[in-house]
Structures are given as C-alpha cells and as structure tokens.
Amino acid sequence: MAKPALRPEVVLIIKADCHLCADARDVVGRVTAGLGLEWSELSIDDDAGLRERYAEEIPVLLVDGVQRDFWRIDEARLLRTLRRALDQPV
Template sequence: MPKPATLPDVVLITKADCHLCAEARAVVGRVTDALGIGWREQPVDDDAELRERFAEEIPVVLVDGIQRDFWKIDEVRLARTLRRALDTQP
C-alpha cells in the first residue's frame, strides 16, 4: 500500500505534573512509531482556551482535530483509529 499524501494529524493535549500524560506520551509514541507517522504535544499550561475546553479530560488525543480518547489512552483503539485514517487518505 503506498503512503498517503497527507498523514493524520495526531495531537496529545497535556499539562504539567500529570502522571496520566506521561503514560499517554508512551502510548502515542508506540502507536505512531509503529505506523510511521508523527505526532505533537500541546500543553494547556499557557493556553487558557485549551485548558478550559479540556479541563477535566487531560490527557486528550486528537486525530485530525477530533477528540478520540482521554485520561487513559487505549493503545488498541488509537492504532485502529490511525490505521483507518491512513486507509482513507487520498
């Protein structure tokens, strides 16, 4: 299967001193590494809008701007979501 022209945009929303965020980083890293795609982290600490939007749900994983998981990130579900996104890219 050829690589899609556009890879899914994976963003992990985090905050400082968050043990669930550390676990989420590991999960997101494993899944994206296995699929050969990148991801980025967006802390809410200096972003009032993000902090208000995701207040009690951090960490949060967004794929192409859509919230896909929060708190304890499900590795199998994230992999399935990203594989599906890769399969539907033009």
C-alpha cells in the same frame, strides 16, 4: 505524478505534573512510531482556551482535530483509528 498520502494529524493535549500524561505519551509514541507517523503535544498550561475546554479530561488525544480519547489512551483503539485514517487494514 501520484499525490502524496495524507497523514493524520495526531495531537496530545497534556499538563505539567500529570502521571496520566506520561502514560499517554508512551502509548502515542509507540503507536505512531510503529506506523511511521509524527505527533505533537500541546499543554493547557500554555493556552487558556485549551485549559477552559479540556481541564477535566487531560490527557486528551485528537486525531485530525477530533477528540478520540481522554484520561487513559487506549493503544488498540488508537492503532485502529490511525490505520483507518491511513487506509490500512485494521
């Protein structure tokens, strides 16, 4: 029996009333949908630890717990990162 492929964990950290966060949602949604991946969102408004760590960098993109981008999410870089994580040609 083959092992299921590991899927990268994609998390976007946002805050309320953030126009860059809205742009980031669009980019992350488009890239992950194209690869058949899910992603999640966390808000610094709901978590003091996240707020302390990321307040000046929102939105922040984490892939498998590693910060990969902030402020403006680069669509091409995210696609390359996720393809590498999936062992797909870049």
